Amino acid sequence: MITREVVIKTDKLTKKFGDFIATNEISFEVYSGEIFGFLGANGAGKTTAIRMLCGLLTPTSGHATVAGFDIYKQTEKVKSNIGYMSQKFSLYEDLTPRENIKFYGGIYGLTDKEIKGKSDSLIHQLGLEMQADKLVGSLPLGWKQKLAFSVAIIHDPKIVFLDEPTGGVDPVTRRQFWDLIYDASEKGITSFVTTHYMDEAEYCNRISMMVDGVMKECDTPSILKEKYHTDSMDEVFFELARGAKRTAD
Amino acid sequence: MPAVEISQLVKTYPVGKNKLTALDKISFDVNEGEIFGLIGPDGAGKTSLFRILTTLLIPDSGSAQVLGLDVVRDFREIRKKVGYMPGKFSLYQDLTVEENLNFFATVFGTTIKENKYLIEEIYVQIEPFKDRRAGKLSGGMKQKLALCCALIHKPSILFLDEPTTGVDTVSRKEFWEMLGRLKKQGITIMVSTPYMDEATLCERIALIQDAKIMSVDTPAQIIQQFPDPLFAIRGDQMGKLLKQLRQNPEVETCNAFGDYHHITLKDNSAGTQTRLIGQLEKENLHIKELKAITPTIEDCFIRLMPHNNQIQRS
Incomplete structure (x- = not known):
């Protein structure tokens, strides 16, 4: 069940490695019980963002709270409130x-x-x-x-981060796995999930798309499909990722 | 002569006192010059099969020929003629891009120059990084370098074990386009993937699950053999709809497929669909669409999986 309670909030969250900007001023909110898809091509900055949100990496600039805790100062609190x-x-x-x-x-x-x-x-x-x-x-x-x-x-936990949880599993198990995500959502647990399976993007309440460190889109699958005049998330992804310059992991 | 002939192949591994069966009496052929896909999840037996065909593993029983050569007896000859890209990145991490390529060319008694034309198109993309150590390359670049190294001795057949796993859809598309062009050079390609949507990019495929081959045919034939009419249904509350469909007495099978659920019905006579919609509407579900569709390879795979019914969640 989704409520309006915000469990992740970022404001211009940025991480630089030397002069390489891995994530570039990303701002978004995720709600309690929401299934939030975090997509992007390889090297788009997803892993860096997830590591910051899990309290494992200190941002260069910007702000973020996870489960109500500051990711600069309260990293231990963040860690004990996420999965x-x-x-x-x-x-x-x-x-x-x-x-x-x-x-x-x-x-x-x-x-x-x-x-x-x-x-x-x-x-x-x-x-x-x-x-x-x-x-x-x-x-x-x-x-x-x-x-x-x-x-x-x-x-x-308030939130569970799932990084390609279904990679390589058979199609029946993959679907059973999503049943578990739905059950968790019913209990109010937010899922923050990355995947390379575009059909799974459809199972998310909202999808965000990272391109070259920037969050290009963040909306429901149906609105995104409408915006890109297509009926498949695969095409939406392709349209967005095609313009990407970066290929680094 | 087929490029690969596999007959009753068995491979087991000891696990404590028990045996784990990785390949259970597998038989099929790969034709010369075709792109053949081995489609199945992790743990199905794909890598064991590749390792037997590339002479790195000896089967328990059964036989396999690659280019007419026996994988056990003629292993030396086979090794000269095949290219292999393992699923796990296996190049020398502390050699540069160019050094790796040079190394593999030398081992096979050739030079980069001699077969450059074959890898040219892929190599130009990694050439700007030719002095970078392989370990420092991005995933996509590593994949391209590994493909170059597998091709540098101009193999007659290429074995690619999950080359697109963990790779985003854009890079996956590019990779398959590359395979199409290699095929035009006359190279036979056997490629494995856990992504069912890549099956249609192969000329023929084998669906593999739990050490067994479930089906071998062209993707179109496999789709045609799907036994029942298949429908796609869409409503305003997809999660609730899925639960209701699983309980509904008219519904035989039901699986989520992105923005639709795919269902087969127990009774395909006229009226069942209207009856089903009526029952669902009674549960306050608004049905936006119910239409007959052509199955995808993933539908076929799920249908062919053994114990498919037993593991439905209670």
């Missing part, structure tokens, strides 16, 4: 699902009792009863990704 998952980093492969849940629950300061409760309900919800005590490394990728998402929101 993060990517295709590359998610779970410890040589721990079991139950151990991963316990580990992350502990990191985020949940009590033993809370962890026990969460652990049982999560494993049941994902239908992982049979695999709960096997090593994560032996699970199919799709299960890992679904478990990783559940673990990333184990502490009920």
Whole structure:
């Protein structure tokens, strides 16, 4: 459920590396419960922006608050109020699902009792009863990704950052993953998601498009399609990204 | 003679006391000069197959020939004639662009000059960075350099393992255009991808999932074999509509596809569609559109997946 409560607010957020401007004065707001797509070509500045919003990288200039906390001064508060998952980093492969849940629950300061409760309900919800005590490394990728998402929101964060969460998974699992994002949204958790699958752009409430460090567009998929006179997000992306000069990662 | 002939190929890996089956009795041919796509998700067995065909891995059983040569017995000969671009960037990170290219040319007993014409078009794009270390290149540039290195000895067949993974749509389009031009030079191309939309850019494809080949044919034929009429439906509340469709007794299958949901119906006689719309409107869902459509490769893939029904969420 989307409310008007702002959970991310940036104002001319900028990061320079030497004379290279990775993100250039980006300003936008994201609402509570919103599924916000953060798209752009490789090298457009997405990763830099996400790292700043997660409190991992200090901006050069501009302002931003995440979950109400300042990303310059309150980085630890930011970190404890967000979740993060990517295709590359998610779970410890040589721990079991139950151990991963316990580990992350502990990191985020949940009590033993809370962890026990969460652990049982999560494993049941994902239908992982049979695999709960096997090593994560032996699970199919799709299960890992679904478990990783559940673990990333184990502490009920305001926002979860998802960096290409569905890369390489089969088409059925990819859709099941989006069911999880919708469920989280119902609970008021905001998803800030990057993807290379343009059909997934359609599942977002709003989409932003980064081109050469600048946020070129930020609107609903239907308004963007109308604006670019097309019926596919693929075309919108193509129109915008084609003008890009940068190709760096 | 087909460029690649695979028959009953099996590959397993030990996992503790158990065995993980990466390839389960796989058989198909790749014709000379064609662009053949291996389409499937991570963990389906694509990389194991590439590694067997490039003689880097020995199969448990079954046989495979590349350019008429056996992948186990004739591995030396095969290695001279194939180009391989692994999914993981495998060039020397601390050599420059030019040094990498020179290295691969020398290993294969040729020079950059001799086969430059083949890579010219790709190489001009990375030439401005020829003195940069490969490790310092962007993703797109690394991909182009890797392709140049795989081509520099003028292989008869090119194996490309997920060359477009993690690459944005614009660069993906450019990459496929490049493959089209290499095909014109007579090079056979076998390419794998997890992106279903790239399937239609291949002449023939194999859909692979869980170590098994589900189908091998032209994209058009695979689409034609989709067994049921397929419909696209769109309403004002897509999330709620999806949930309702999954519960609806008239609906056989239902999957989200961007701004539409794709459905098949249990009963395809006249009246079912009107009945369905009526039922949905009763749930306060306004249906904007319901139309018959041609399936995409992704529809076909989902339909062919085993246990497709079991993993529907409760």
